[in-house]
Amino acid sequence: MTIMTTAIEKVIKEYLQEEGILKDTITSSDFDFGFIFLFPPGDKRSQHMSIYKPKNRNDVFITIRFQISQERIKLLNSLKKDQQIKAFEDVRKYFLIKEVNFSIDIQKMIIEIHEHFYPQKDGYIAKNPMFKKIQKCFYCYIYSNLILEEYCRGKDSKSYRDDFHLFS
Numbered sequence: 001m002t003i004m005t006t007a008i009e010k011v012i013k014e015y016l017q018e019e020g021i022l023k024d025t026i027t028s029s030d031f032d033f034g035f036i037f038l039f040p041p042g043d044k045r046s047q048h049m050s051i052y053k054p055k056n057r058n059d060v061f062i063t064i065r066f067q068i069s070q071e072r073i074k075l076l077n078s079l080k081k082d083q084q085i086k087a088f089e090d091v092r093k094y095f096l097i098k099e100v101n102f103s104i105d106i107q108k109m110i111i112e113i114h115e116h117f118y119p120q121k122d123g124y125i126a127k128n129p130m131f132k133k134i135q136k137c138f139y140c141y142i143y144s145n146l147i148l149e150e151y152c153r154g155k156d157s158k159s160y161r162d163d164f165h166l167f168s
Contacts, residue, residue: 003123004119005032005053006123007122007123007124008053008060008119008123009032009033009053011123011124011125012033012035012051012060012125012130013035015130015131016035016037019041019131020041020042021037021038021039021041021046022035022037023035023036023037023038026050028052029055030055031052031053031054031055032053032054032055033053034050034052034053035050035051035052036048036049037049037050039134039135039138040138047064047066047138048064049063049064049134049137049138050062050063050064050065051134058119059116059117060116060117060118060119060125061115061116062116062117062130062133062134062137063112064112064113064137064138064140065111065112066111066141067108067109068109068110068111068148072149072152073109075152075153076148076151079151079152083151087147087148088104088106090147090151091104091144094140094144094147095113095140095144098136098140100113100114100115100136100137100140101113101115101116102114102140111141111144113137113141113144114137115134115136115137116133117129117130
């Protein structure tokens with residue numbers, strides 16, 4: 001690892017620790033470094049997210065990866081085929097509008113949302129822009145789930161579950 005990579009790792013780890021969200025370290029031969037953290041801080045519905053720097057790259061990635069729940073999969077499978085396709089097309093369009101990188105594996109029902117940034121040449125990373133990118137990924141996760149929820153209960157339905165919460 002270069003001196004700059006070590007500096008980047010140190011500052012990211014420091015920011016995650018300051019916010020009290022650092023959960024674990026990612027050890028992989030594919031990454032120079034990586035961390036798992038919980039976001040948003042202090043919420044019982046926090047989600048695991050990761051931040052990592054792939055080897056031989058200059059950018060740092062922020063990722064949230066989730067599998068659609070079995071309950072929601074059953075509801076999606078009960079929809080007509082064109083409605084199933086429309087649900088995932090709407091999620092895809094939302095990600096495109098928000099300008100995030102993403103992958104949707106319809107076979108495994110797994111969605112990944114990625115954002116990335118380039119640290120300055122000296123390894124400096126501003127805390128606020130980094131957390132804005134984390135927040136952006138998280139909000140994309142929330143909204144994609146709301147889109148799927150809307151399709152699962154019928155687009156015209158006004159009923160919400162008792163545990164409905166927008167993390168506001």
